Amino acid sequence: MPSLIAILLLSTAIVSCKKDDPEFQEENMATLSIEFDNIVGGQNLVLDNSTYTNSSGEKYTVNLLKYFISNIKVTKANGDEYTVPQDSSYFLINEADPETRFAKVNVPEGEYTQLTFTLGVDSLRNTMDISKRTGVLDPAGEMAEGMYWTWNSGYIFFKMEGSSDAAPADPTGQHKFRYHIGGFGGYDAPTINNIKTITIDLTQGGVPKVRSGREANIHLMVDISKVFSGNTTLSIAANPTVMFSAFSVNIADNYAAMFHHDHTEN
Amino acid sequence: MRRKHWLAFTAIILFIGCSKKTVEVLTSFEKPQNFPTPTYHFETNEISTAKFELGRKLFYEPRLSRDNTISCGSCHIQTSGFTQHGHDVSHGIDDKLGSRNSPPIMNLAWRNSFFWDGGVFDLDLQPIAPITNPVEMDETIDNVLNKLREHPQYPALFKRAFGTPEITNDRMMKALSQFMVMLVSADSKYDHVMRKEQGATFTAEEEKGYLLFQQNCSSCHKEPLFTDESFRNNGIGTGYNNDKGRYLVTLNEADAYKFKVPSLRNLKYTAPYMHDGRFITLEAVLEHYADNVQDTPNLDPLLQKDGRLGLHLDKEEQQSILAFLNTLNDETFINDKRFSEQ
Numbered sequence: 101m102p103s104l105i106a107i108l109l110l111s112t113a114i115v116s117c118k119k120d121d122p123e124f125q126e127e128n129m130a131t132l133s134i135e136f137d138n139i140v141g142g143q144n145l146v147l148d149n150s151t152y153t154n155s156s157g158e159k160y161t162v163n164l165l166k167y168f169i170s171n172i173k174v175t176k177a178n179g180d181e182y183t184v185p186q187d188s189s190y191f192l193i194n195e196a197d198p199e200t201r202f203a204k205v206n207v208p209e210g211e212y213t214q215l216t217f218t219l220g221v222d223s224l225r226n227t228m229d230i231s232k233r234t235g236v237l238d239p240a241g242e243m244a245e246g247m248y249w250t251w252n253s254g255y256i257f258f259k260m261e262g263s264s265d266a267a268p269a270d271p272t273g274q275h276k277f278r279y280h281i282g283g284f285g286g287y288d289a290p291t292i293n294n295i296k297t298i299t300i301d302l303t304q305g306g307v308p309k310v311r312s313g314r315e316a317n318i319h320l321m322v323d324i325s326k327v328f329s330g331n332t333t334l335s336i337a338a339n340p341t342v343m344f345s346a347f348s349v350n351i352a353d354n355y356a357a358m359f360h361h362d363h364t365e366n
Numbered sequence: 367m368r369r370k371h372w373l374a375f376t377a378i379i380l381f382i383g384c385s386k387k388t389v390e391v392l393t394s395f396e397k398p399q400n401f402p403t404p405t406y407h408f409e410t411n412e413i414s415t416a417k418f419e420l421g422r423k424l425f426y427e428p429r430l431s432r433d434n435t436i437s438c439g440s441c442h443i444q445t446s447g448f449t450q451h452g453h454d455v456s457h458g459i460d461d462k463l464g465s466r467n468s469p470p471i472m473n474l475a476w477r478n479s480f481f482w483d484g485g486v487f488d489l490d491l492q493p494i495a496p497i498t499n500p501v502e503m504d505e506t507i508d509n510v511l512n513k514l515r516e517h518p519q520y521p522a523l524f525k526r527a528f529g530t531p532e533i534t535n536d537r538m539m540k541a542l543s544q545f546m547v548m549l550v551s552a553d554s555k556y557d558h559v560m561r562k563e564q565g566a567t568f569t570a571e572e573e574k575g576y577l578l579f580q581q582n583c584s585s586c587h588k589e590p591l592f593t594d595e596s597f598r599n600n601g602i603g604t605g606y607n608n609d610k611g612r613y614l615v616t617l618n619e620a621d622a623y624k625f626k627v628p629s630l631r632n633l634k635y636t637a638p639y640m641h642d643g644r645f646i647t648l649e650a651v652l653e654h655y656a657d658n659v660q661d662t663p664n665l666d667p668l669l670q671k672d673g674r675l676g677l678h679l680d681k682e683e684q685q686s687i688l689a690f691l692n693t694l695n696d697e698t699f700i701n702d703k704r705f706s707e708q
C-alpha cells in the first residue's frame with residue numbers, strides 16, 4: 101500500500117513537471133563548458149613545428165597564441181538571458197597550456213540556443229582598481245604575463261607571434277611576425293576600441309543541455325587563418341609587427357570572425 | 367566622498383623613538399591650505415603609517431630590479447627633487463638608457479595621469495611599468511614578489527600594514543602609492559606668500575616675475591601645482607628620436623609631439639629640463655620660449671599669437687621670471703627625512 105502511494109506521488113510529480121521541462125531545474129546552477137579549439141583552416145594548430153600558408157601565399161609558423169575571453173552570456177530560445185557574474189567570467193586562452201582550452205562557467209540548468217562573449221577585456225575592467233584585478237587579470241600574474249601594456253595601461257586582448265620568411269629580419273636577425281592587439285577605447289581621451297562582442301548561434305551545431313551532474317561542452321573551432329583574411333588581407337611582409345596602432349583595428353575586425361560552433365557534447 | 371575623506375584625515379604628527387634618532391612620522395594625508403582637492407582615490411587606499419613605511423622601504427628596494435641593483439630611488443633621488451639629476455634620459459639597468467627624462471615625484475595626489483605621455487591613469491598601476499621595462503629595472507612582478515616573500519623582513523612588514531603576511535601585487539602597489547602620494551611639496555617661499563605665513567613677501571624682482579609669469583606662463587603652468595595636467599607641444603622641435611609623445615597613447619595625429627605640462631616646482635633641483643632633458647639650464651628654457659619656438663605639427667596656439675612664434679619676453683623679463691621661479695623651490699621637501707631611505 102505505501103508503495104502505491106509513493107508511485108502515485110511520483111507520477112503526479114512527473115506530470116506536474118512535464119508542463120515545463122522534464123530535465124531542467126532552473127534554480128539549479130550547473131557547469132557549462134566552452135571549448136576553444138584553435139585550428140588553421142582545415143588543420144589543427146600545432147605550435148612551432150607546423151607550417152601554414154596564409155591568404156597572401158606567405159608560409160608561417162605560430163609560436164605563441166593567447167587571447168582573453170570575457171563577459172560570457174547564454175540565451176534560451178524564448179529569449180531569456182543569463183549573464184555569468186563578471187568576477188567568474190574572465191579567461192585567458194593560451195595555446196601552449198592545454199588546461200586553458202576550456203572556459204567553464206556556472207549557469208542555470210536549461211537549453212541554450214545562443215552564446216555571447218567578449219574577445220578581450222571590457223573597458224570597465226581595464227580601468228578598475230588594482231584590487232579587482234585578480235586571477236588572469238592580475239597584471240603581475242603568470243597567466244597575464246605579456247598580456248598587459250604597462251606604459252599605456254590596458255590589457256592586450258589577442259596576441260599571436262610566429263616566424264615567416266616573408267617577415268623582414270628584425271634587429272635580432274629573426275624573421276618574426278608579432279601581432280599584439282588591444283585598445284579599450286581610451287581612459288580620458290578616445291582612441292582605438294578593439295573590444296569585440298562575439299555572438300554564436302548554437303542551434304545548428306547542437307544546443308547545450310545544461311544539467312547538474314553533467315557537463316555540456318560547446319565545442320568551438322577557432323580558425324586563426326581568419327586573422328590574415330577578411331575585410332583586410334593581412335600580409336606578413338607588409339605588416340610584420342602590429343601592436344597599438346590604427347592598423348590593429350583591421351586585424352581585430354578579421355579575428356572577430358574566427359569562431360565557429362562545430363558541435364556540442366551533452 | 368573624497369573630500370570627506372581627506373577632511374577626516376586631520377594632521378596627526380607623531381614622534382616615535384628610534385634607536386638612532388627621532389623621526390617624524392606621517393600618519394595622514396594633509397592637503398595644503400592653498401592646494402585644491404586631491405584626485406587620488408584615498409577611499410580605496412586609506413593612509414596608514416605602516417603602509418606608508420612599507421611603501422617607503424619598497425621605494426628604496428633594489429630587489430625590485432632584475433639584478434637587485436636599481437630601486438625607484440635610483441632614478442628619483444630626493445635631493446634632486448626625486449629626479450635623476452644630470453641625466454637627460456633615465457639611466458637604468460646594465461647602463462641602459464631610456465628615451466625620456468625621469469620626472470619628479472611630488473604632488474602626485476593631484477595628478478590625473480602619469481608619464482610624459484599620460485599613458486598610465488592610475489598611480490597604483492604606475493610602478494609596474496618601470497619594474498618591467500627592459501631598460502629600467504627589467505624584472506617581472508612575480509619575481510619581485512617572490513624575492514620579497516623570501517626576505518627576512520617583508521612578510522612581517524606586510525602583516526603590519528595589511529593584517530596578514532601575504533605579499534601580493536595589489537598590496538605592493540598600494541603601499542608604493544601611499545609613499546608617493548605623501549610626497550607633497552608645498553613649503554616653498556611662494557606657498558608661504560600665498561598662505562601669508564611667516565610674514566613672507568616677494569621681493570620687487572620676484573613680484574615683477576610673478577606678474578610676467580601670470581601673463582605668459584600660467585595658462586599651462588597653472589597655480590598652485592604649476593601644471594594644468596594637459597598635453598601640449600611647446601615648440602622644442604621633434605628631437606633626435608622623433609618621440610611623438612601623447613600620440614603614442616591616443617593614436618590621434620592631433621596629439622603628436624604633445625607632452626604633459628610639467629610642474630615648475632623645485633626646478634632648482636631637477637635639471638635637465640623637457641621630456642628628453644635637452645635643456646641644462648633654466649636660462650636656456652626661457653630663451654627657447656622667447657626666441658627658438660619651432661613650428662612643428664600641433665604647436666600650442668598660445669605660442670603662436672600675433673603672427674609670431676614664442677613669447678614676448680626680453681632678457682630682463684626673463685631674469686624676473688627666473689627670480690619668481692626660484693621662489694618655487696622647496697628646501698624642506700628635498701631634506702624631509704620622512705621621505706629618505708631609512
